[in-house]
Amino acid sequence: MWDLRLNEEQTALVDMIRRFTKEEVIPVAAELDEKSEFPLDVCKKAWDLGFMNSKVPAEYGGLGLGVFESVLISEELSYGCVGVATTVLANNLAATPLVLAGTEAQKEKYLGQLVNEYCFASYATSEPGAGSDVVGIRTKYEKQGDDYLINGSKAWITNGGHAKWYLIFATSDAKLRHKGLTAFVVPRDLEGVSVGKKENKLGVRCSDTSTIHFDNVRLTKDHLVGEEGDGFKLAMRTFDRTRPDIGGFASGLMRRAIDECVAYANERKAFGVTIGQHQAIQFMIADMGIKHEATRLLTYTAAKILDGGQQASIYSSYAKAFGADAAMQVATDAVQVFGGYGYTKEYPVEKLMRDAKLLQIYEGTSQVQRMVIARHMLSR
Numbered sequence: 001m002w003d004l005r006l007n008e009e010q011t012a013l014v015d016m017i018r019r020f021t022k023e024e025v026i027p028v029a030a031e032l033d034e035k036s037e038f039p040l041d042v043c044k045k046a047w048d049l050g051f052m053n054s055k056v057p058a059e060y061g062g063l064g065l066g067v068f069e070s071v072l073i074s075e076e077l078s079y080g081c082v083g084v085a086t087t088v089l090a091n092n093l094a095a096t097p098l099v100l101a102g103t104e105a106q107k108e109k110y111l112g113q114l115v116n117e118y119c120f121a122s123y124a125t126s127e128p129g130a131g132s133d134v135v136g137i138r139t140k141y142e143k144q145g146d147d148y149l150i151n152g153s154k155a156w157i158t159n160g161g162h163a164k165w166y167l168i169f170a171t172s173d174a175k176l177r178h179k180g181l182t183a184f185v186v187p188r189d190l191e192g193v194s195v196g197k198k199e200n201k202l203g204v205r206c207s208d209t210s211t212i213h214f215d216n217v218r219l220t221k222d223h224l225v226g227e228e229g230d231g232f233k234l235a236m237r238t239f240d241r242t243r244p245d246i247g248g249f250a251s252g253l254m255r256r257a258i259d260e261c262v263a264y265a266n267e268r269k270a271f272g273v274t275i276g277q278h279q280a281i282q283f284m285i286a287d288m289g290i291k292h293e294a295t296r297l298l299t300y301t302a303a304k305i306l307d308g309g310q311q312a313s314i315y316s317s318y319a320k321a322f323g324a325d326a327a328m329q330v331a332t333d334a335v336q337v338f339g340g341y342g343y344t345k346e347y348p349v350e351k352l353m354r355d356a357k358l359l360q361i362y363e364g365t366s367q368v369q370r371m372v373i374a375r376h377m378l379s380r
């Protein structure tokens with residue numbers, strides 16, 4: 001099995017991000033959430049420390065860290081705020097298809113830009129009419145000589161309003177389904193690219209989620225990522241490598257819920273004793289511990305398999321599905337442990353509950369993860 005112990009560098013990384021979360025994220029999280037304010041200053045500090053682009057290979061100026069380290073970063077940041085964690089980690093998501101299939105020139109240009117200049121990039125598969133069903137993408141590309149003309153809209157795009165470039169997926173012909181999909185890198189400043197509506201969300205409110213429109217955007221071969229028709233495979237390979245981060249978000253959120261609940265349960269009194277002495281509360285807290293540890297094990301395992309160079313779709317989906325569902329249950333129970341106070345903004349657990357819900361939706365819903373898992377199991 002996998003050795004899940006942290007080495008010296010990983011321990012130092014965790015210490016650094018834990019300190020960062022305590023000093024830079026937790027003090028501002030509630031206000032950013034309340035105002036739905038993009039965490040520009042917090043991310044600048046994360047960018048200065050290099051971990052906004054942790055998966056960008058060292059030869060292009062990034063930290064060149066693996067999936068395992070990315071999960072460690074995810075866990076620590078989401079302890080403070082899943083919105084900040086989502087914003088910080090989105091560059092890695094956008095960069096992954098380029099790392100996997102980009103040309104040398106593309107890597108130097110676009111990955112280089114992320115590390116040389118404080119900026120954001122977005123990954124865009126989803127559309128108003130195609131989320132879970134990636135092959136239902138309608139954003140169209142049309143070949144015109146050596147050029148590609150892009151038309152369509154992408155919805156729910158994390159950091160969409162702030163991105164310098166978008167890694168998008170478009171189809172040459174919707175009837176070709178997955179065989180028609182191709183990836184392109186689209187600089188934001190090209191003519192025809194525009195940012196539309198910003199979503200007003202239940203949770204993860206400081207993260208920017210926007211619609212992006214492409215109106216006769218002219219691209220060249222330099223913008224094509226991988227081969228034409230390979231987009232679906234590339235999108236799925238990307239998700240395999242990024243879904244463990246959502247397991248990391250879930251784990252960090254649960255650890256925060258547990259810490260808040262333990263402190264409250266040892267202090268709040270009901271019926272003459274602290275509520276932590278009531279077995280009903282004890283069992284909820286015990287279940288939180290079980291779910292948190294199980295999520296960590298699944299997530300670390302998926303990351304280790306990927307860093308070992310092996311295929312890990314099913315493990316990434318185990319981590320994502322279990323972690324997201326567990327985080328939702330844990331956060332809901334955390335509100336219960338706090339009673340009426342848990343339902344107010346006086347304590348952070350109501351935010352944990354709102355934030356946890358997203359983990360079951362983005363990067364493939366909990367149902368989609370089960371489809372992936374079942375497909376792998378039934379084809380063994």
Ligand SMILES: Cc1cc2nc3c(=O)[nH]c(=O)nc-3n(C[C@H](O)[C@H](O)[C@H](O)COP(=O)(O)OP(=O)(O)OC[C@H]3O[C@@H](n4cnc5c(N)ncnc54)[C@H](O)[C@@H]3O)c2cc1C
Nearest residue numbers: 123124125126130131132156157158209362363364365367
């Ligand atoms: C805050 C936020 C940030 C996001 N960031 C990004 C981003 O950066 N880039 C990006 O590309 N996308 C992003 N998304 C989009 C996200 O990935 C999609 O919302 C998600 O994949 C679900 O798609 P949908 O919303 O269209 O729901 P639908 O696909 O319409 O699904 C609706 C419901 O039906 C279920 N369902 C659908 N098909 C099946 C099936 N075959 N079997 C069983 N159940 C099914 C789903 O699980 C879900 O419960 C983001 C979304 C949010 C909310």
